[in-house]
Amino acid sequence: MPSCSFWVCLLFPHQAAANHNNGGKLPVMVSYTVVVLMYLLAVCSTQRSQLYTNAFVSRSSSRVFRVMTSSALSSTTMEGRVGLDLPTYEDVVEASGILKGVAHETPVLTSRTLNEKLNADVYIKCENFQRIGAFKFRGGFNALSHLTEEQRQAGVLTFSSGNHAQAIALSAKLHGCKATIVMPSDAPKLKVKATKGYGANVIFYDRFTEDREAIAKEIQQKEGAIFVPPYDQKYVIAGQGTAAKELFDTLRADHGVDELDYFFVCVGGGGLISGCALATHALSPKTKVIGVEPEAGNDAQQSMEKGEIVKIACPATIADGAQTQYIGPMTFAIMQDKVDRIITVTDDELVEGMRFFGERMKIIVEPTGCLGIAGxxxxxxxxxxxxxSKCGVLISGGNVDLARYCELVNA
Incomplete structure (x- = not known):
């Protein structure tokens, strides 16, 4: 196995730097500075050895937490979904307008090496170049855009392992409201630092022994903040779906591709794949939408097979963005209707994806972001x-600690 220094020399000369301060279209490739490259080499050398309505929760309401309790998880029949204000493709289109000039229009990349290896035409939507380094900014900003001025004054609250945390922190800053984020104590330091950097108040918990929902509920009752779910909310889902809409718009404008045969999307709580499935169903109805999750955390796969939401223990996987224990009622309803299949991959397969993206495409992708290509x-x-076959792959994000990145790709 090549040394970590070898990988870094290959990886970073052409890595794009996502602009976290300005919206608009992101250039496809921007070189890192020499200072960053030298820092990475030094680091690596030391590492060798939900809501049932379209509104947010009111100050006194705790309904969002009831949505995620075990009793709510059994409401998976069509009758049980009555009252779920599910988003539609029209909501995705509306979100696209809201995000225009604010979110980055991320590139769609191709690789001749990958196409030859897989004997397919692969188009990679790079949300690792999105603001905050992940797709989550789309849903977070869109959701906060629907708050009233009174709700913004109350501040916002959420829980997240990192990417949704950053999305809400930055979106709150852009909307002029305060944000409180409940994060696991083992969240990647990079994500914690960025979340704090956007001005959010971060409260830590132990994901294996403490209940993040109970902690968030207590904060909400004390401070009156508006809870913004990580995935199971109409405007969050619609915002995430703009990534797929943008992919198909780019394929038609720049690649002469009208439809895909397959579209691979990672699955955590289901917000991304639900939104993407809405857009795909409208723009490329023959496309098979394939969800991919960690082998250790296959709650979505089990849920789809059993026809009801299955809750699992917190999965032990390097894909921290997919360490959810269950999908939401809203995302599940959409997935049952518009997602063709859920498959799983191992952590080793995720690392192989990280290596490929780094060595051959010169981009950094976090483990969760490699679920699609691994699938x-x-x-x-x-x-x-x-x-x-024409296959789309969505990279969900690129937020990984540099030391951790080197440790994984050099293992």
Whole structure:
């Protein structure tokens, strides 16, 4: 296995730097500075060895937490979904307008090496170049855009392992309101630092022994903040769906591709794949939407197979963005209707994805962000993807501590 220094020399000369201060279209490739490169080499050398309405929770309401309790998880029949104000493609279009000039229009990249290896045409939507380094900014900003002035004055609250935390922190800053974020104590330091850097108040908890929902509920009752769910909320889902809409717009404008055969999207709580499925169903209805989650955290796969939301223990996986224990009622309803299949991959397969993106495409991708490419490669290896298929892959984010990145790719 090449040394970590070898990987870093290959990785970073052409890495794009996401602009966290300005919206608009992001240049496809921007070189890192020499200072950053030298820092990375030094680091690596030391590492060798939900709501049932379209509104947010009122100050006195705790309904959002009831949505996520075990009793609510059984409401998976069509009758049980009555009252769920599910987003539609029209909501995705509206969100696209709200995000225009604020969110980055992230690039769609291709790799001849990858196409030859998989015998397919692969188009990679790079949300690791989005503001805050992940797709979550789309849903977070769109959600806060629907708050009233009174609600903004109350401040916002959420819980997250990192990317949604950053999204709400930055979105709150842009909307002029305060944010409180409940984060696991083992969240990546990079994500914690960024969340605090955007001005949010961060409260830590132990994800294996403490209940983040109970902590958030206590804060909400004390401070009256407006809770913004990480995934199971109409405007959050619609915002995430703009990534898929943008992908298809780019494919048609720049690549002459009208439809995809397959679209691979990572699955955590289901917000991203739900929104993307809405857009895909409207813009490329023949496309098979494939969700990919960690083998250790296959709650979505189990839920789809059993026809009801399955809750699991906190999964032990390097994909920290997919360490959710269950999907939401809203995301589950959309997934049942518009997602074709859920598959799983191992942590080792995620690391292989990180290595490929780094070595061949010169981009940094966090473990969770590699779920899509790992899922595609797994299905190709199993002979489930016909030769010449047009496949979309969504990279969800690139927020990974540099030391941790080196540790994983050099293992």
């Amino acid at each position: 595609l490669q797994k299905m190709v290896s199993a002979g489930e993807i016909p030769a010449g």
